Amino acid sequence: MSRKLLILTVWAVSMLGAGCGGGSSPSKSNPTMASSGQNVVAISVNGGPTNNYVNGVFVTLTVCVPGSSSCQSIPNVLVDTGSSGLRLLSSALTISLKQQNGPGGHPVAECVPFLSGFTWGPVETADIQIAGERASAVPIQVLSDTAFPVPSGCSSTGLQSMDSLSTLGANGLLGVGLFAQDCGPACASPVGNPGLYYECPSSGCQPITEAMTQQVQNPVAMFPSDNNGVMIELPAVSSGQPSITGSLVFGIGTQSNNALNGATVYAVNSSGNFTTTFKGKSYPGSFVDSGSNGYFFLNSNTTSITACGSPNGFYCPSNTQNLSAENEGTNGNSGTVNFSVANADTLFSTNTDFVFGDLGGPGQSDFDWGLPFFYGRNVFTAIEGKSTPAGIGPYWAY
Template structure:
């Protein structure tokens, strides 16, 4: 899932919903255990004369400290592969008791802010989350978060957001005050604006593939200065909850990255995932670490770091001789890039690559600084990988997008620690960066 400068998100993982649903219905009772559920990494039947690069081997730290929470990749709510999820607690502002913990929230480093499907919230909590208003008429504030394949529509409300660690049994990270979040699907479909919301509505758990989205990338809020221009804003003023019209919105009023509003450990995150077999695994358990260089367990130990734009883009990356924008996006369930030399899958797995033999591709990453680093990725046929219907974690799944971007989705994260430094330049702090 990708938040671009105009707040348009690339929801690459959704391309798997239709294809993998055919697989996942059969595997409704599968998953769990995190084992290799496939053949040897380098078996001739899998490689078929091709080759794969060596897989990274870093392991996540144990999620036993207050600034850590477990990340789970498994079947989830609707059997979509490669969706990392965490649990999030939402409280009415100022209350420590009117709260609800929601599981299966997608961890998305390619977007910014918390979005929760309204149907998963109980009425006590939902009713206590005040709808934000704008203008002298106190019109309700709503957002249409537009993706490549659709949109989410709903009000913007204030809530205290806590990301607690049930394993540690202590502490956790909580926003110091209430922050703006999006409640997906709490407005009638008849209120969707004719302009500004295009594509398919994704306002339910089944359409979204998760109970919500936790966007914790490099930006402190949804779309920054772009949404201060009404022509580019994805926010709407809705008098009486209807007749919604576009409105400019200052960053402080936008859906906010919860991490940037923690009392401590608020300068970034580290996403740590374990290695998985090149033929997939039934599940994978990683660790989300809050803060970078703020505790003994979150030192900046990246081999390469790249200064980025506010949204985490490495705009000086090069693939196949073409300069393009690259980004690390845990919300995309595959690598997504354009390569005409790779065979595409048929209609059963539309959008994915199905090469006849294992493939390796390399991209040179470059951000706004002089740092350059080449990384190699492996690609196996989606039809081969999806042949094992109990697997939900894959490190070598790839698909196609336009030629201007290279999306290093969740497969890149397996066996790595990936760092995100949150943009603090407006307060005189650090520039946004990513690293691994």
């Protein structure tokens, strides 16, 4: 059985201010689940639509042609706090959404580089319904539309395409991260533009500037209420399991079921990062990401943890490693995180379990606190510029 390595945090390009807050860090345990409410939707960690996805948390949502009753329910959409915006495979869509056009009157498409690959496809508009929350006329990205050949500026990144069910492992991505748009001011400016958005006449796609209101939007930020962030609630995981269920709760401190309840607030920098200190060394580019399916950090030379054979992409220590690190926000709040890393080859040998709290692997030069970090915690993601009881986002809290 194939167990894929997936790290879905988008390369940060937004520019914004940091939030604030305080409190003490709770220990990892089984959190109280907000099982009901118009702002609550069930989520599940399981093998996904391909039945080989490890530590992927999925949700069902509804998209509609804007302002109409022409709607479709789409299951198995990955919940990703490391990016912003809804991205759906064209193969999962049976309704036709409205295409966004650029200044020249031609279709707009987008190339989004994630750490583990890129997505490419047109920007279209949809109404999005999740639980009792609805966002209207939201720009989203539709992946793998054959009418839009991938431009060289996108394919030449050296990253693999994640525009199919086999490579993405989901019917789409629901980005409910720290930012209101997937790019922000950088893509709206001709100076220093990262070139994510393209206008596509028949002669070929060319990079353009994209107004912030036209960019792919975090749908939570467009809800009429409960729009300042999300909370993910998942039970603790002591060993491999076939599946678990939890809740995605919209809003922070907006209703009785989404209070911070003493969670420590970790403010982030303009890229959405805080500092993790491990074995006495600080890593200031660290982040929390439900779209990554393990703890991804450093490399074997730095950690002294044996890596699995290629192309596994995970750690394979001879004995489970019990580790600790300290996270610190830009507001000075800090707390210790205890975590474990087991032998991935051994974990995957069951072929029936898809939920592991001790899966980890080599990463970049910092810490990516992936989905195992969420097990047994209520983890809050506060959106930039939005007011919460602990101050203005963006921040993580747990």
